[in-house]
Amino acid sequence: MDQGTQKKSRYGMLIDLDRCNGCGACMVACAVEHNVAPAEHKATARTGVTWLRVAPMSNGGEFPATDTIYVPMPCQQCEKDTPCVAVCPQNAVDVDPATGIVGQVPQRCLGCRYCMTACPYHARYFDWWDPQWPKGMEQALNPDVAPRMRGVVEKCNFCHARLHTARTKAAAEGRESINPADYVPACVEVCPSKAIVFGDLEDATSELAQAVKHPHVFRFLEKLGTESKVYYRSDKQWVLDKAKSLQTV
């Protein structure tokens, strides 16, 4: 039970941009998993809630040299000097020491949105409206995730509810640590082109820890030094060049 003897993890993700075809299944799975209500009719890309946003990125070339990739952008789970943690006046955001996951407690949030300003990835969303589900749809809410109210900020937490479930299962089966197969985020599970690898960066034998060593793997805005744990990979040179030159996303 002691933290001293408990294994620490650092969960991370590798998204292969060459595999992503921009279908958006991850965005839908994410919204369903986290009880994100259907968008209010006035909502825009800025005022809607998309814990995982798939944004297109183009090489800007003329046909036939044009090329577009799609960039799924969840919370990047910054490990060091986490910008949103640093600015939150409410202690509503923290980096979980056991998992490295940046947690958000919307019930603590006062809605000042400093964190949204601080986030270099625009991965945080403000609830401009109370969540409303069409009649009957509220029956399909995920009981493992608490819905949020109007006036608070929310964001991706690597499907932390699934980690809760995996831990409970491990306890019931008398295991000290979870079975990695029991903790797979919704976006990873649903991706039809298997573009996302999820795992524990601390476990050197995990597929993720091996995969991030590839020279074509990068992180957006790596120069900020926030040690984000969402990695990207592309074998296209223009993507690698563009990622390197980006000031902001």
Place this chain on the structure above:
Amino acid sequence: MKYRGVAFLLAGVLASLALGWFVFPMVLYRTESQPIGFNHAIHTGEANGMTCDMCHEFAEDGRFNGIPVTAKCADCHSTALGSTETEKRLIEEFITPGKEIPWKVYSRQPDNAYFSHATHVMKGKLTCEECHGPHGSSSELPTYQVNRISGYSRDIWGRNISGVPSEPWEGMKMDRCVQCHADRNKVDGCVACHK
């Protein structure tokens, strides 16, 4: 006449204290009755010797089922066991029509609190009594009171209005979770217990 001001002050202080300590709790909490009586002692006592987890059971994946469904009661009470009025009502109102009993749960937590019974009981080896006190050996259900503002059971705050528990198992606030985790050198982030 010299002490009239002091007397007024004291009277005011006393009236305020009485208001805060006795009248306010009466206004803050509404007493609600449970749908039917339940005697834990009969079930867990020597005659039947049942353990908590025989009714409050775990699913295979560790999910806690909490209060048992009527079908679980019907395993033993398919017909009346004894001739009490409560037993008669249990059969007629709930078991025969197959209706769930709308219990009011003393330990119901807010939506955003995540609590895994499996982790605490199976891995952490906590006993039921450490959090729930002698509930399992009580012969009648305690009074259920609900906070008019928050809608939570009074047992979350604790029976003592001052917030200082008179028994170690009293109250189920976050402070108590945090204290217990700190005592066991558990270092957790918010999301470890919030969903």
